[in-house]
């Protein structure tokens with residue numbers, strides 16, 4: 001049964017009409033025109049669809065719209081843009097941390113949550129945090145480097161205001 | 162960076178969305194054999210204006226038939242063009258993979274894009290620059306040698322007068338056949354090619370730009386899903402689709418033979434309708450597959466076309482030395498793209514337009530025309546990016562699905578997204594293989610004779626072949642178009658026999674390929690094709706022979722290797738790796754070495770792998786790898802490193818974990834739990850040493866690390882344990898078994 005839902009996505013309140021069981025992923029992509037979260041498995045196994053809800057990485061393919069309600073959703077687009085990238089996005093560019101880039105959304109969103117919790121992660125902690133995100137192109141080493149680079153940058157930005 | 166983004170083939174995307182078509186001029190009716198031999202892809206796409214267009218503002222648009230698969234090819238090709246044209250990198254725009262606009266360069270596959278498209282673009286750009294200069298000399302009344310070019314502007318020697326490319330290029334300047342008579346710049350004068358220029362497509366990918374086929378949203382677009390049969394050989398007994406038709410949003414339920422699909426207003430509605438349609442269909446199916454634990458024996462027992470790939474000296478020659486023999490196997494492997502395949506199709510006035518992440522827009526168009534009964538000229542296929550494919554996955558199949566579903570809803574645009582299980586169960590896998598190697602070791606430790614036998618299905622069942630179709634749903638229609646007879650890729654590239662001819666100098670050798678025509682599982686091209694298993698066998702066996710001869714593996718290889726570049730990568734990898742690490746308390750330590758020149762004529766790669774083996778639980782961990790690569794002239798060193806690093810990690814994943822599971826009826830690997838791949842916790846460190854040779858031709862490297870990596874791991878395991886792993890994958894079960 002279609003219902004109207006109010007969502008807060010990337011700081012803006014949006015209204016969508018859909019069945020409450022609809023996975024958040026399709027609402028974000030099709031109703032709100034966002035590209036960041038990507039369909040990888042629809043099973044909660046790969047992380048390509050990750051978004052942040054209250055700074056926790058959530059698999060939007062397995063999260064029903066009705067469960068989101070008033071929570072604030074942040075997608076890749078909400079972190080930064082091509083012209084004003086988030087330090088994580090800048091670091092991914094600096095490290096050229098992708099091949100096809102299909103997994104990048106999940107990597108960046110999961111790393112964002114990690115760095116908010118732990119601003120100085122060790123390489124093992126980055127690997128640990130990302131262990132539920134799959135990359136088939138084999139860009140793992142670059143992704144870890146990019147996350148560490150972003151951590152460094154965020155840290156030095158704090159020290160020198 | 163913004164400018165860079167806009168320069169991608171999204172131009173082609175956008176233009177076609179707007180319904181514009183651009184006439185493409187190819188040389189008409191040039192008879193092959195009468196025409197001059199031109200380098201790279203110029204050979205079959207001979208018109209300069211088929212490759213380059215100088216815009217009124219002086220920017221240059223480059224047209225390539227090769228497509229971006231995440232390997233960075235469009236960035237590298239831009240670098241080549243900018244360099245030859247003396248244009249700033251930002252002023253080159255790429256249009257790629259469109260049957261309406263670009264040259265036909267077949268498939269983007271086999272690590273050949275720089276060699277073919279890059280060479281064509283380099284010669285075309287050099288000639289275009291020369292033509293622009295000639296015209297400038299005429300207009301400025303100056304001798305051509307006195308003029309200089311800076312950033313796309315031609316200047317007189319005293320810099321008092323100048324003309325931009327845009328002013329010079331009008332009319333018919335490039336409307337001619339390429340001559341390839343203008344030599345490209347020598348290596349020392351290149352300033353952009355050879356630099357680690359950042360990829361054009363990555364900023365969009367990191368910020369949520371619309372860049373994939375999945376991101377295409379056409380006005381009025383509907384969502385489609387397909388319902389595949391439950392098994393390879395299944396007949397549809399009955400279907401009551403009435404309940405499915407009544408579901409919310411459902412526009413159409415399509416049944417044509419064994420092809421079933423749904424179209425709905427919203428994506429989640431299409432998914433729900435798919436599930437309902439799955440329930441509504443009753444199938445009969447047969448247990449047609451071999452027992453999976455007997456796959457290799459059955460493969461060797463099936464009728465095969467045996468061909469002699471190579472023979473040297475007297476392969477039966479013996480000096481009465483020690484004879485060794487070993488068989489190596491690999492299972493079927495999945496491409497397992499992170500994003501399942503997707504396509505968008507739209508019919509309008511008897512014209513079909515398809516957006517696809519295919520590896521070859523022209524071959525796909527040929528097969529679409531055949532299945533749909535349309536003229537090729539009535540179909541436009543436009544490439545848009547997808548998730549990395551690593552060969553022939555479901556990309557082409559889903560393009561046909563989208564066309565069939567769009568046709569069923571009066572041509573409205575339909576996006577079809579395969580679900581995870583569609584991709585795993587129906588993609589064409591990389592074939593299982595058996596490789597048997599035997600050799601005789603002379604008294605002096607040299608190899609007296611060598612034989613290599615391969616049993617495999619073909620490694621190329623791509624669209625675009627001469628007969629039938631390789632688009633899945635074509636086989637399922639009520640008027641099916643079956644697959645043509647299987648063929649494999651001939652040498653010197655080879656398919657199942659790729660890299661089966663040792664680069665080592667053995668006095669006597671015989672290499673044979675037993676191509677098995679019956680294909681229990683659907684198979685086609687997976688990155689590196691047969692090279693992965695052939696190199697695994699050759700390089701494992703070289704270590705077995707070295708051990709039998711009591712000679713160090715590096716010395717043993719060098720002794721049989723004349724090629725200087727091969728020797729150099731081996732040495733470089735060993736040097737960079739340094740001393741083998743001592744035991745770290747995390748298992749038995751071992752180091753292994755392996756080497757190959759991909760396809761025997763592309764990049765040279767040597768890999769050193771350090772592993773730790775836990776004899777109790779059978780865990781084999783690859784801790785560190787060092788790779789030395791010689792890819793000739795390197796267009797983008799960071800791009801090369803990225804490909805090599807990715808190749809090592811992917812090959813490690815194949816080697817330790819991967820195997821397509823199936824029962825007697827069909828594929829049971831249907832998600833990431835039943836087909837696990839390497840995770841962050843398991844990834845090795847990868848260090849890459851690039852031996853740059855700017856004066857040498859560029860050599861394809863995208864697939865070159867797969868083979869040496871698996872063999873280095875196997876050799877490291879043998880060092881650690883004294884036991885041999887000859888069957889892939891090296892799972893904990895296998896490890897425990899060989900160590901028992």
Ligand code: FES
Nearest residue numbers: 040041044047061
């Ligand atoms: S798409 Fe959501 S976890 Fe894979």
Ligand code: FES
Nearest residue numbers: 099101135136137
């Ligand atoms: S970059 Fe392709 S899946 Fe990670």
